[in-house]
Amino acid sequence: MTTKTKNTTKKSSTLNSSLLNVTAAAIKTTVENGEKWQDLTKKLIKKSEPVRKMQMNMVFNTATAVKNQVNLGKERMVDLVGYDNAVVGKVVKLAKENPVGKKVIHFAGGIIEKVSENPVIKKVERTSGDLKKMGIVKFNEVKEDVLGQAQKILNKGEELIEDAKAPKKTTKQIKTKGAAKVTQVRKTTKAKATTAKKKTASKVAIVKATAQTAVKSIKTDAADKIANIKETGKKNVAVIKKETKKEIETSAKDDLKIIHGIGPKLEMIFNKNNINTFAELAKADKTKIETILEEAGPMFKNINTSDWQKQAEVGAEEGVEALVKWVARYRTA
Amino acid sequence: MATKTRKIKQTTIEKVAHGVLGLATKANGFALNTIEKAFTTSFKMTEKGLGATNMLIKKGLEISATQQDLVFDVLKGIKKKIVKK
Numbered sequence: 001m002t003t004k005t006k007n008t009t010k011k012s013s014t015l016n017s018s019l020l021n022v023t024a025a026a027i028k029t030t031v032e033n034g035e036k037w038q039d040l041t042k043k044l045i046k047k048s049e050p051v052r053k054m055q056m057n058m059v060f061n062t063a064t065a066v067k068n069q070v071n072l073g074k075e076r077m078v079d080l081v082g083y084d085n086a087v088v089g090k091v092v093k094l095a096k097e098n099p100v101g102k103k104v105i106h107f108a109g110g111i112i113e114k115v116s117e118n119p120v121i122k123k124v125e126r127t128s129g130d131l132k133k134m135g136i137v138k139f140n141e142v143k144e145d146v147l148g149q150a151q152k153i154l155n156k157g158e159e160l161i162e163d164a165k166a167p168k169k170t171t172k173q174i175k176t177k178g179a180a181k182v183t184q185v186r187k188t189t190k191a192k193a194t195t196a197k198k199k200t201a202s203k204v205a206i207v208k209a210t211a212q213t214a215v216k217s218i219k220t221d222a223a224d225k226i227a228n229i230k231e232t233g234k235k236n237v238a239v240i241k242k243e244t245k246k247e248i249e250t251s252a253k254d255d256l257k258i259i260h261g262i263g264p265k266l267e268m269i270f271n272k273n274n275i276n277t278f279a280e281l282a283k284a285d286k287t288k289i290e291t292i293l294e295e296a297g298p299m300f301k302n303i304n305t306s307d308w309q310k311q312a313e314v315g316a317e318e319g320v321e322a323l324v325k326w327v328a329r330y331r332t333a
Numbered sequence: 334m335a336t337k338t339r340k341i342k343q344t345t346i347e348k349v350a351h352g353v354l355g356l357a358t359k360a361n362g363f364a365l366n367t368i369e370k371a372f373t374t375s376f377k378m379t380e381k382g383l384g385a386t387n388m389l390i391k392k393g394l395e396i397s398a399t400q401q402d403l404v405f406d407v408l409k410g411i412k413k414k415i416v417k418k
Contacts, residue, residue, distance in 0.1 A: 015346070022350035029354045033361040040365050044372045051379050058387045065394045069401060076405040080412060100400055 056120060063111045066104065254278045258320065259311040260327050261303060269296045278315030278323070281308065 073095070081091050095101040115121060254277045256267045273292050275281050286305070293300040307330070315323035 018346040
């Protein structure tokens, strides 16, 4: 019994599983077939589009043609009857009663109804309504934004006015701001000053070093130059001394021959005894002159020397020209 | 042996199901094709019919326009006669 029940349970389970598989496959195939049907409907809708377009065009073309015809008829009627409203009304009545007119009006009414009932037109109306709603919503959004911005600007302006009205606050604020700025500036200036000091110190050190080297070189050059100048100066001084001595000697010597009674030999004798100028001769004593003449030889013993000292005084005091004049006067006298 | 028999049983059920489903899909495909063809031909026919109706409407409108002109011409003539009288 147990084996039988086991077999039946096994069989039922396998059957169940196979049935499940089959149902899954069936569902799958139905879904696939449904998808295929959906695709077909899509295709057919697309294919029906030109037909619908054509239908629409036909309807609108006929409507416009009827409208034109009615307008033309109206114009012609006005032409026929004139502009009298009563007559026009009568004519319109006649036209309406006319079977052709009746047909036309009926056809036009039918077209209008058809057009109004057309789903495409309804859809267009709906979309236009939606667009209108969207536009209104967008406009309201933009309006709110603009109003918000304007409110912000107004608030800012009010704040500025309040600030302007309260000067104490502003001065305080300004002071605090100024103090902050001053501290900042001080800090920056300190930093700048330190950097500048460092830079200047380095520059000064460089300049000092260069100056020291320059001074050293200048000193050495100057010492050399001074030594050279000293040497040259000494040489020059010696030369100048010699020249001056010579010049003194030459300049100190007066032409004693100008004096009446003194010839070149006597001049030589006086020069040997250190009497070279008129002043020296004038200062010399008579005895000294006599002794010099005695020593010179017997030739000069009896020479008259009385006027020599006077002549020498004139030459020393008034010059050579005065002496020459004096001698000329002395000879003529 | 037992496994073999189980296999055979399973395949038979599934085979039948698969066969049925295959047939159903085939039938579906056939129906789809025929419907597509029918619809395309109907669309073509309607297009043609619409063209014809459009032509007819146009011609009818033309006729009505000429009729209107004729009526108004007659009315004009009558008016002229009345005015002359």
